[in-house]
Amino acid sequence: MNEFTDKEILDELEKRFSKKEKAMKELHELTLQLTELNRQLERSESVKGHFLSNIRNEIINPFSAIIGLSGSLMTSDKDDVSHYRKVMTLIYSEAFHLNFQLRNIFAAAEIEAGDAMLKIDKVDVKSVIDNTIDSLKFFADKKRITIEQHFNYEDNNGDFSFFTDQDKLQLILSNIISNAVQFSYDNSRVVINTLLTPEMLKVSVKDSGIGISHENQKIIFDRFSKVDGSINTLNKGHGLGLSVSKDYTELLNGSISLSSNPAEGSEFEMLIPSVTGYENNNTLATDGNSFFFESNEIF
Amino acid sequence: MWSEKQESSHYLYPAGLFASREPVAVTTVLGSCVSVCLYDPVLKIGGINHYMLPLWNGQGLASPKYGNIAIDKLIERMLLLGACKSNLIAKVFGGAEIIQTKIKQFNIGERNILLAQEMLSHERIPITNMSVGDYQGRRIIFYTGTGTVMQKIIKKTDLSELATCNLKEKTIGAINQIK
Numbered sequence: 293m294n295e296f297t298d299k300e301i302l303d304e305l306e307k308r309f310s311k312k313e314k315a316m317k318e319l320h321e322l323t324l325q326l327t328e329l330n331r332q333l334e335r336s337e338s339v340k341g342h343f344l345s346n347i348r349n350e351i352i353n354p355f356s357a358i359i360g361l362s363g364s365l366m367t368s369d370k371d372d373v374s375h376y377r378k379v380m381t382l383i384y385s386e387a388f389h390l391n392f393q394l395r396n397i398f399a400a401a402e403i404e405a406g407d408a409m410l411k412i413d414k415v416d417v418k419s420v421i422d423n424t425i426d427s428l429k430f431f432a433d434k435k436r437i438t439i440e441q442h443f444n445y446e447d448n449n450g451d452f453s454f455f456t457d458q459d460k461l462q463l464i465l466s467n468i469i470s471n472a473v474q475f476s477y478d479n480s481r482v483v484i485n486t487l488l489t490p491e492m493l494k495v496s497v498k499d500s501g502i503g504i505s506h507e508n509q510k511i512i513f514d515r516f517s518k519v520d521g522s523i524n525t526l527n528k529g530h531g532l533g534l535s536v537s538k539d540y541t542e543l544l545n546g547s548i549s550l551s552s553n554p555a556e557g558s559e560f561e562m563l564i565p566s567v568t569g570y571e572n573n574n575t576l577a578t579d580g581n582s583f584f585f586e587s588n589e590i591f
Numbered sequence: 592m593w594s595e596k597q598e599s600s601h602y603l604y605p606a607g608l609f610a611s612r613e614p615v616a617v618t619t620v621l622g623s624c625v626s627v628c629l630y631d632p633v634l635k636i637g638g639i640n641h642y643m644l645p646l647w648n649g650q651g652l653a654s655p656k657y658g659n660i661a662i663d664k665l666i667e668r669m670l671l672l673g674a675c676k677s678n679l680i681a682k683v684f685g686g687a688e689i690i691q692t693k694i695k696q697f698n699i700g701e702r703n704i705l706l707a708q709e710m711l712s713h714e715r716i717p718i719t720n721m722s723v724g725d726y727q728g729r730r731i732i733f734y735t736g737t738g739t740v741m742q743k744i745i746k747k748t749d750l751s752e753l754a755t756c757n758l759k760e761k762t763i764g765a766i767n768q769i770k
Contacts, residue, residue: 332649406608406640406655406664514650535652542656543604591682591720591740 610638614736
């Protein structure tokens with residue numbers, strides 16, 4: 293057997309100690325991560341519970357309202373047009389929110405099931421944004437909020453078309469813009485800036501509302517999280533909208549970001565690239581022939 | 592040289608999940624993402640996922656973007672289609688180290704692979720085949736009717752294809768892990 297000198301033994305010992313120290317440090321880091329994870333899971337469980345109790349308020353109540361209101365229309369005086377108009381407005385408003393929330397719930401369920409898929413088409417971005425604004429106009433008018441739109445498409449040869457998934461884009465924009473309207477003060481402005489180039493689409497939505505504190509900015513994209521969690525809040529919604537928007541933008545290979553200061557309003561910015569790479573998704577090679585596989589490429 | 596006959600095909604997006612009783616050719620592109628393919632050879636049912644990060648940390652939606660959720664959901668989906676758990680075999684792909692880093696905790700690919708191995712062994716599903724790690728992306732086709740997987744390594748020169756997958760991983764993956 294080899295004889296070791298004292299120095300060799302000492303070096304070896306030192307090496308092993310330092311190795312162990314490194315392992316301990318890694319272990320420590322992992323433990324910290326685990327604790328943090330646990331804390332977050334607990335939190336997530338509790339908000340989920342809250343969500344289930346909210347469902348009653350957010351879905352059953354609008355339905356009862358719609359049934360009650362339409363029932364009253366059936367029995368009311370035929371000639372009272374102003375009454376009709378008032379009740380119809382209420383029905384519309386309830387039905388709109390219900391529809392919007394159900395869309396978000398189904399989208400979230402689809403994402404969580406792993407079934408979300410892209411349907412890429414040539415999309416007229418301007419009309420998608422216009423439609424979204426139109427659908428929210430009723431609520432903006434009610435708070436006397438003006439929605440300003442600036443559309444820059446010069447780099448896109450003056451063309452509004454862009455390759456993306458229309459339904460997903462629509463839901464993302466609906467969520468961001470309706471949030472902006474919802475959290476804006478009365479008589480204020482919501483500004484939508486759009487930049488369209490052949491490679492990417494950038495939409496930023498700026499409101500002049502209450503803003504979001506730095507602490508809350510971290511959780512705003514979490515599911516079921518609402519900055520104001522109380523049941524009696526005036527803010528409608530499940531807190532699903534932004535997490536759905538975030539996952540949809542990621543599916544579209546893009547990103548969504550938020551910059552906000554309390555009392556100065558918030559600005560959401562969505563950036564998505566033109567989707568072309570996914571189309572090449574069959575087993576055909578570029579020259580039209582099937583790929584051939586060597587035996588070491590088959591598992 | 593060998594190629595399978597054309598059948599109905601499906602493209603699996605990152606964070607997606609697919610399982611079928613009918614024979615379908617599922618294509619997906621993997622960087623540091625991992626796909627677990629499950630197959631019941633008796634009933635000829637196959638399923639595949641494509642996850643980007645190992646563990647769901649309670650943020651955002653509990654989607655199959657995260658390994659622990661993706662694997663659980665895939666097994667669940669297979670059983671729902673009638674597959675028998677004791678029949679199931681697994682094949683694991685992906686987990687390349689596209690973004691090279693010295694810090695071990697940031698090795699998303701490696702952590703993705705480890706998670707698949709741990710969870711599958713915990714579920715007692717044997718991994719019969721594997722092509723994981725290394726530094727290059729993979730394009731795989733999984734045939735749900737036969738359980739066969741065909742793989743092409745994506746050459747560094749052909750980055751355009753990987754870009755769709757990796758640009759996303761790079762940004763989301765790296766950022767989420769650092770948070």
